[in-house]
Amino acid sequence: MVDKPGIVGWGSYIPLNRLPLDEITRVWGFQPEMPSSLNVREKAVAGRDEDSVTMGWEAARNALRRAGIDPSLIGAVWFGTESKPYAVKPSATILAEALGITPVTMASDMEFACRAASEALRISLAAVSSGLVRYALVIGSDTAQANPGDVLEYTAASAATALIVGPGSEAAAVIEDSYTYVTDTPDFWRRAHQPYPLHGEGFTGAPAYFHHIVSAVKGLFEKTGLGPEDFTYAVFHQPNGTFPLRVAKMLGFPKEKVLPGLVTPYIGNSYNSSALIGLSRILDIANPGDTILLAPFGSGAGSDAYAIRVTEKVLEKQTLAPTVDDYLERKKKIDYALYAKHRGLIKRIR
Amino acid sequence: MPMNYSVPRAWRERKKYYRLEAARCLSCGRVNYPPGPVCRYCGSDKLEKIELIDEKARLITWTVIHVPVEGYEEHRPLIIGIVETLDTKARLLTRIVDAEPSELSRGMILEPVLRRIREDGEAGLIHYAITYRPPIKQV
Ligand SMILES: [Zn+2]
Numbered sequence: 001m002v003d004k005p006g007i008v009g010w011g012s013y014i015p016l017n018r019l020p021l022d023e024i025t026r027v028w029g030f031q032p033e034m035p036s037s038l039n040v041r042e043k044a045v046a047g048r049d050e051d052s053v054t055m056g057w058e059a060a061r062n063a064l065r066r067a068g069i070d071p072s073l074i075g076a077v078w079f080g081t082e083s084k085p086y087a088v089k090p091s092a093t094i095l096a097e098a099l100g101i102t103p104v105t106m107a108s109d110m111e112f113a114c115r116a117a118s119e120a121l122r123i124s125l126a127a128v129s130s131g132l133v134r135y136a137l138v139i140g141s142d143t144a145q146a147n148p149g150d151v152l153e154y155t156a157a158s159a160a161t162a163l164i165v166g167p168g169s170e171a172a173a174v175i176e177d178s179y180t181y182v183t184d185t186p187d188f189w190r191r192a193h194q195p196y197p198l199h200g201e202g203f204t205g206a207p208a209y210f211h212h213i214v215s216a217v218k219g220l221f222e223k224t225g226l227g228p229e230d231f232t233y234a235v236f237h238q239p240n241g242t243f244p245l246r247v248a249k250m251l252g253f254p255k256e257k258v259l260p261g262l263v264t265p266y267i268g269n270s271y272n273s274s275a276l277i278g279l280s281r282i283l284d285i286a287n288p289g290d291t292i293l294l295a296p297f298g299s300g301a302g303s304d305a306y307a308i309r310v311t312e313k314v315l316e317k318q319t320l321a322p323t324v325d326d327y328l329e330r331k332k333k334i335d336y337a338l339y340a341k342h343r344g345l346i347k348r349i350r
Numbered sequence: 351m352p353m354n355y356s357v358p359r360a361w362r363e364r365k366k367y368y369r370l371e372a373a374r375c376l377s378c379g380r381v382n383y384p385p386g387p388v389c390r391y392c393g394s395d396k397l398e399k400i401e402l403i404d405e406k407a408r409l410i411t412w413t414v415i416h417v418p419v420e421g422y423e424e425h426r427p428l429i430i431g432i433v434e435t436l437d438t439k440a441r442l443l444t445r446i447v448d449a450e451p452s453e454l455s456r457g458m459i460l461e462p463v464l465r466r467i468r469e470d471g472e473a474g475l476i477h478y479a480i481t482y483r484p485p486i487k488q489v
Contacts, residue, residue: 016448048424049447049465053478057464085466085476094478098368098464100403322486330486341424348423350472 005128006171007308008069008135009164009317011062012280013055014267014327017045021154023336028149038154039241042331043268045339046143046158052081053091055160056141059273060099062321063137063162066172071100074164075133076124077107080117080140080272082190084109095139106133113188114237115298116140117161117272122304124165125175135166140272147196148345155240157268161276172283172314173292175306179220181212182302189300204299209239212303213247213295220293220305228252231307232290235261235278237297239269253293260285261292266328279308281324288312355470360477367479370402370462372440381440402440402462407433407482409458410441414451421468427451433460433482448483461485 020042021035035041046055056079064071077099079092092107101107110116117140124136141160146152168174187208190197200208213236221227228234234253236244241264248258261278263270270277275296282292292308340346365371366384373385377394383402388395412431422428429446436459446454447465460482467479 047448049467049481051466051476054464054466097364098478100369100401326487350421 004168004174004176005125005165006168006174006311007163007283008166008170008172009063009065009067010162010172010280010283011059011064011066011321012159012161012273012277012324012327013058013062014044014159014324015046015050015055016330016332017047017334017338017342018042018267018331019045019334019336019339023339024154027336028153030151034151034154037242040155040265040268042266042333043155043157044159044270045334045342048342048344050143050158051085052083052141052143052160053085053094055143055158056081056091056095056139056162057098059141059160059162060095060137060139063164064099065321066317067135067164067166068320069135069164069166072104074101074135074137075105076127076136077101077105078117078120078123078136078138079109080112080115080120080138081109081142082111082113082116082271083143083145099137101137112302113298113300114142114239114271114274115296115302115304117276118296118298118304121163121165121306122178122180125178128165128167135164138163138165140276142271142273143343144269144271145196145343148340150196152197152199155264155269157270159267159270159273159277161273161280163276170313171311172317173286173308173310175308177220177224178304178306179216179223180302180304181216181219183212185212185301187299187301199299204239205243208299208301209237209243209297210247210250212301213237213297214250216303216305217251217293217295220307224307226307230291231257231293233261233282233286234258234293234295235275235282236295237275237303238262238264238278239274241265263324263328277324283310283314284318284323284325286310286314288314354474355468355477357475360475367477368464370442370480372400372402372438373397374400374438381435381438383440383442400438402435402438402442403480405435405437406459406461406485407435407442409446409454409456409460410434411456412446412454429454431482445481446483447481453484459485
């Protein structure tokens, strides 16, 4: 039997600042129950000196600590984001250099709304299985933007997660199988030179999020013969705190299997890190033999479903880097004015 | 489009800023940061390159700048400190981030973290460098 690839290191990063969502209600006059209807209390806000590269760097440093490998052994750095610091110039080379991976490596930025890092994960599995590389670094990192006063502003947040994919024999979790489902569904987009994205109001749910995730997960179930009862945990893309619980119900997963990986209520939607930070939090607490269903989603639209089996190596790696909960506990509340400054919403002459 | 900060210089210095590349003196053993052609402690030119990126550091002293030079307004107040790395005892002048001045104390342990330190206007390069901050988890 072929040695299936797996996750040899994982790590996340959440910036220090949190904006309580009542601040958005106060400034923009939405209904007071907006945060509770989204099941999100606060969102994480990257500081003025942070961006998707610096956040991805820290997540990757945590993943490297858990992998315990020489960074120069990594043969691919694939960076999934929709908030690149440069429109043209790879972020992946900045990361590869700053992480000590250069110069003998592939490196590129991927774009598929919130799903780019998941595509990077699927490609990494292929690259490792084929022997093309020994290790691949996948980073999902976003400082998500929203038009001020748009309902999207409640959830657009900042965080990063990194996974190092390598041989299953070294992995904390082996990826047993995966399945992808994409169509041209225009639920969310941002045109060139536009600062903020637009979304098809009422179109982001049924035809986009729910249809693609359900199709990918059902496809995986058909391919593998597995069902909801075969998984200890399920993690879905989490644009808010309610969609993942609804899609879980549609697929037959009880709430209890979803809650441990549901991070959005505390930090908002971190786009390319959204589902992956849920996986990261589960790996922080998982036991050998546990099984995880992972289903990221990206607008435009597509979803991947992964069947993941935790190995005995998870335990020794859990303590080697800060956990998602360590970052959740480290926080500083800010008001809308400071949030506006940090996210560059205040127009200054520079 | 004029660049305020030389692109070749930023490129040449990237290991210094990203990895804290330093020079260990093979004569007196001290670690020089930033690295130079000779040891600033004993004058020897027998140096080897090392990286300080995996070390935590101790805060020696710091100052809070409320009126920084142009271009740093959004980072006010700037905290600039001198830290000493725990193992190699290198002394670095560095920016301290994710902390209020009132949260700092002499001797506290800090850890390295990559941040954006300056931008060359709206169209030029973004410069990244290692800064220090209180650890996520006190160990
Ligand atoms: Zn010397």
